[in-house]
Amino acid sequence: MGSDYTTNRDFTRSLQLRGKAEKFIVGGGQPHKRSNPPDPVIIDYGKGCHIWDADGNEYIDYLMAYGPVLLGYAYPRVMEAVTEQIKRGNIFNVGHPLEIELAEKLVELIPSAERVTYFVGGSDATTGAVKLARAYTNRDKVVRSGYHGWHDWCHSEAGALKATAQNTLSMEYNDLVSLSDLFKENKDEIACVIMEPTGYQLPEEGYLEDVKSLCHENNTLLIFDEVKTGFRYSLGGAQEYFGITPDMSVFSKAMANGFGIAAVVGKKEIMDEVAGVWVAATFHGEVSMVAAALATIAEMEEKDGITYLWDQGEKLLNGYREITERLNIDFARIEGAGSMPFFGFNGGDDKKDRIIDIFYKKTLDDGLYLPRGHIWFVSLSHRDEDIARTLEISESALKYAKQKV
Ligand SMILES: Cc1ncc(COP(=O)(O)O)c(C=O)c1O
Structure with missing residues (x-):
C-alpha cells in the first residue's frame, strides 16, 4: 500500500x-x-x-x-534532589538514610507494603518478585497476565531458555475460568500469579477479588505488577484504587519521574521469611534515584x-x-x-x-x-x-x- x-x-x-x-x-x-x-x-x-x-x-x-x-x-524539583545527592556520593557500601525514608513512605502509601526491597528497573524487579515467591512457596510454576519485561521466565523470544519459560503459564485477563483451569491442571505447583491489575481493559466487577480468593485457596501468592499503574492510578497503585491488596507488588516506572529505580513490596510474614534469598545487585538502591523518588512522591502529594x-x-x-x-x-x-x-x-x-x-x-x-x-x-x-x-x-x-x- x-x-x-x-x-x-x-x-x-x-x-x-x-x-x-x-x-x-x-x-x-x-x-x-x-x-x-x-x-x-x-x-x-x-x-x-x-x-x-x-x-x-x-x-x-x-x-x-x-x-x-x-x-x-526535566522537572526542577526532581533535578535538584538528584543533583544535591550526587554531590554527596551516589552509591555506598552499606545502607543510607534516604533509602530508609523512602521505604517508610512506600509502606505508608501502598496497601500491600509492609516491607520493601529495591531494584533497578521493571524486569529486574518482576524477576526478583517471582524468585521470592518461588522461595516462599517452594514451587516452580508461575501464572502471568500482562507484560513483565524481557527476562527468560516471562518471554519466549529468540535466546530465551525454553526450559525456564515452560514453568510460566498464561491466563486471560478478566477470565477467571482460564485461571481456575490452570490451578486444576497444575495442582500444588503454582508459586504465584503475577498480573497487571489493569491496562487497556478495566477489571470486571469482582474479578480481582476472585483472582485473590482463587490464589489463596491454592496457597499461591498474588503479585500485582504495578510497574505501569503504580503512582498513576493512585499513589498506592491500582491496588489502592480498586481496593484489592495482593501479597506482593512491583513498582517502578513512575516512581522517580524517569530515574531508574524499582521496588518489590510485600506483607511482612512473607518478606521476612525470604529475607535471606539472594536478590542483590550493585546498583540496587542507588541513592540519587532514591532521592528522585522521594522528590517525585512529595510533589505528587503536595500538588x-x-x-x-x-x-x-x-x-x-x-x-x-x-x-x-x-x-x-x-x-x-x-x-x-x-x-x-x-x-x-x-x-x-x-x-x-x-x-x-x-x-x-x-x-x-x-x-x-x-x-x-x-x-x-x-x-x-x-x-x-x-x-x-x-x-x-x-x-x-x-x-x-x-x-x-
Ligand atoms: C507492567 C510492566 N512490568 C514490567 C515491565 C518491565 O520493565 P522494564 O522495561 O523497566 O524492565 C514493564 C515495562 O514496560 C511493564 O509495563
Whole structure:
C-alpha cells in the first residue's frame, strides 16, 4: 500500500545521527527505541510534556519514555534532589538514610507494603518478585497476565531458555475460568500469579477479588505488577484504587519521574521469611534515584497529582469520544482510564487502514507524539492547553484523512 501522506518535517540531523548510531550501537539503538521518519528518530531534549527531536521538531508527548515521566521532563524539583545527592556520593557500601525514608513512605502509601526491597528497573524487579515467591512457596510454576519485561521466565523470544519459560503459564485477563483451569491442571505447583491489575481493559466487577480468593485457596501468592499503574492510578497503585491488596507488588516506572529505580513490596510474614534469598545487585538502591523518588512522591502529594492526572486523562478520553461520535468514526478504540488513557483504532480493511495511517502521520506532523499500539501516559505537565491542542489537531487530522480516502 502506497502512503497517502508525505511528512513536511525535516529529519536530516536525526538521520545523520542514526547513521552513526548504526556503527556503534547494536541495531542502531535499543529495540524499543528504533524508528523511522515521520516518527521522531533521535530526541534531543524534553521539557514538561514536550519533546524536541534532533532537527528541532517539537511534539506534545503521550508516551513519556514509556511511562516513567510522571511529573514532566526535566522537572526542577526532581533535578535538584538528584543533583544535591550526587554531590554527596551516589552509591555506598552499606545502607543510607534516604533509602530508609523512602521505604517508610512506600509502606505508608501502598496497601500491600509492609516491607520493601529495591531494584533497578521493571524486569529486574518482576524477576526478583517471582524468585521470592518461588522461595516462599517452594514451587516452580508461575501464572502471568500482562507484560513483565524481557527476562527468560516471562518471554519466549529468540535466546530465551525454553526450559525456564515452560514453568510460566498464561491466563486471560478478566477470565477467571482460564485461571481456575490452570490451578486444576497444575495442582500444588503454582508459586504465584503475577498480573497487571489493569491496562487497556478495566477489571470486571469482582474479578480481582476472585483472582485473590482463587490464589489463596491454592496457597499461591498474588503479585500485582504495578510497574505501569503504580503512582498513576493512585499513589498506592491500582491496588489502592480498586481496593484489592495482593501479597506482593512491583513498582517502578513512575516512581522517580524517569530515574531508574524499582521496588518489590510485600506483607511482612512473607518478606521476612525470604529475607535471606539472594536478590542483590550493585546498583540496587542507588541513592540519587532514591532521592528522585522521594522528590517525585512529595510533589505528587503536595500538588494532589493523582486528581490532576485523572482529570487530564478523562478530558482526553471524553474529548475523543465526542470527536469520533461527531465525525462518525465507528472504528475508534477509546480505552484505559485516568493517566493511562488510550485512543486508537480497529483497522482491518483497506479504507480504514489508510485513514489510520494518514491520522498518525498528520498528527505527528502537526506536533503530537501519540503512542500507536501502546497505552498512553499523561503527566503533571499536560496542561489544559496541551489537551485542547491535542484534541484540535486530532480532529483536524481525522477530518483530513476521511476526506483524502
Ligand atoms: C507492567 C510492566 N512490568 C514490567 C515491565 C518491565 O520493565 P522494564 O522495561 O523497566 O524492565 C514493564 C515495562 O514496560 C511493564 O509495563
